[in-house]
Amino acid sequence: MAIKKTDVATGQASMKQVADAAGVAVSTVSRALANPGRVNEKTRKRILEAAQTLGYTPNAAARSLRKGRTGAIMIVLPGQLFHGASQVIPLVLAGIDRFLAAHGYNILIANLDRDESSEAHIVNLASNGSVDGAIIISSGIPQTSQKSLTQTGLPIISALHDLSHHGIPSVITNESEVMGKMTELLAQQGHRQFFYVAGPQGMYHERVRLDGIRQGIAQADLPAGSLRKSQGLRPYQEGFQIGVDAADMFLDFAQRPTAVMCCSDDAALSFIAKLTTSGLRVPEDVCVVGFDGSAVGAFVNPSLTTIAQPAEAIGSKVAELLTRQLDGEHVPMVTQLDSAIVRRQSA
Amino acid sequence: MAIKKTDVATGQASMKQVADAAGVAVSTVSRALANPGRVNEKTRKRILEAAQTLGYTPNAAARSLRKGRTGAIMIVLPGQLFHGASQVIPLVLAGIDRFLAAHGYNILIANLDRDESSEAHIVNLASNGSVDGAIIISSGIPQTSQKSLTQTGLPIISALHDLSHHGIPSVITNESEVMGKMTELLAQQGHRQFFYVAGPQGMYHERVRLDGIRQGIAQADLPAGSLRKSQGLRPYQEGFQIGVDAADMFLDFAQRPTAVMCCSDDAALSFIAKLTTSGLRVPEDVCVVGFDGSAVGAFVNPSLTTIAQPAEAIGSKVAELLTRQLDGEHVPMVTQLDSAIVRRQSA
DNA sequence: TTGTAAGCGTTATCAT
């Protein structure tokens, strides 16, 4: 007995097979699926049935080869997804995911910093048609010796970092302003000496937040020397260690500041832990403020005063802008959302 | 002046353009790139140069249409990436990412529970050739009315949940055993009444962990009635609220247990916070144990005794098994890694 | 060693 083609049909059914089963041409099947109106009701029904019984699913590769679009968005992450207790990146991701899922896009995760070749890999993904657009949650722009991500022509939006000077529309928060407000608030409470537990030196967030603190200090008519800061030798990922190191420095001061502001909740929590171990009381002896608004801050002792970033909103905003850009719309270069002071026990 | 084809060359250069530039046929270009040995050294050089100057990148859609593989792996997540301070899922993801990146795979994130259509979407991704394999970090298997993810024929590995009875090779931990050990340890410290702060009723982790606790209680020659538990009405994502609710229940007991074991560190932290607010001291009055091994547990007051899951190792193991399966190897149905007790101040 | 050509599964254009 001869083996018929249909016998060999292994995995997925193709459009051709549906067409054969329904007794029509492939083009008719394609139309029936895409433009239901432009095909006879009866044949359409027949085709749909055939597709159903064959378990037909349109092949993604063929479709994107033909249409030039994939329906996938690449998310460029700065490194570890994991950030201690500070859930900013995961929350931004959640916001992105919610929006993009609702709009039929898939999410491709691309991680910077994993090794030397990862930047090349990201630029490659952008160039080879794997994705329709990119969201970048990182201060650095991936690049090879050949070209950078921005030169691929791929639509890109930045989350959390202002990359508008690179021509990338960015969704950021008013972190500088809020840091200033926080500083003024502490000054009003009588604090005169401040300590900033710094994140990695020179990074975007560090510049704008320090700016904010300095403005707040000026606003409160205090001398610039009222502010001291830790060294900023570690990346945000090592938040707990940042706090521990800074506490060591803090404890060595002859004249200790009474108000401490930290670059992250992780840093604040470990800073407090170290101070407590050394016999200092928070907030009685020292006030400590975190940054990020981690949920866990409400359940520690003392509970953590912090600055909450609208992380999930940033995510969905960024996703919204990207889809609008993909639809040919013009999007603003800078979109600013509001961070907010959350007052609890630690300050 | 007539417009030559090369003038119109818009975005990406194609293999055809490289071939033209190098004065060879496309097949030669393809070979030069794939089987460098099977082409003349001089032409190969010429082709590489042409590719270089044109900024050529092989089109992903065309390649996967032709080869039937995409190089992408789908990760099916149970819902929110965000889990309070318990970073198990992000860490598993980090492990997966590290391994897959090193092996040239891309990661496609698919989120369950986002709405009714998401399961269909996942099954669809599995059927339409978008991905070569899937890793599922969820107790539920996505399915449509038509078919389930397991019926797509796509290679799948499960992380954290034992789905071997569904024919899915699974990487899990010895959580049952460790819970038993923890219980015995507490009994040795003199505790006679236990309380389990439960996660969502009936879920895999709940069953195996409760089993472990009961075994431990039996092992310590204590009556089964020594164990009480909270109701388990909320998903793991609401860990903090789980702890708060359970604390309310706990505080109402006439005879309060002295040893409390929680389904997550989030639950433990909020449980402790609530008890502390009510004037109870941990560990003097009540011992509390968490689960997950969150980094933040070392920096809270009291620091948290917990059970650390080898989350990142689980991730890379799962990824390794999947790639081996993709390479046609046979993989074990169950792989067990060790969780470990981390003793700190709270118990 | 290189070129020709078929084909992967779609979609879109053009006839019919």
Next chain:
DNA sequence: ATGATAACGCTTACAA
């Protein structure tokens, strides 16, 4: 309303 057919960009026999 439907069918033939030509792309989309690549890989891989097979032929030269």
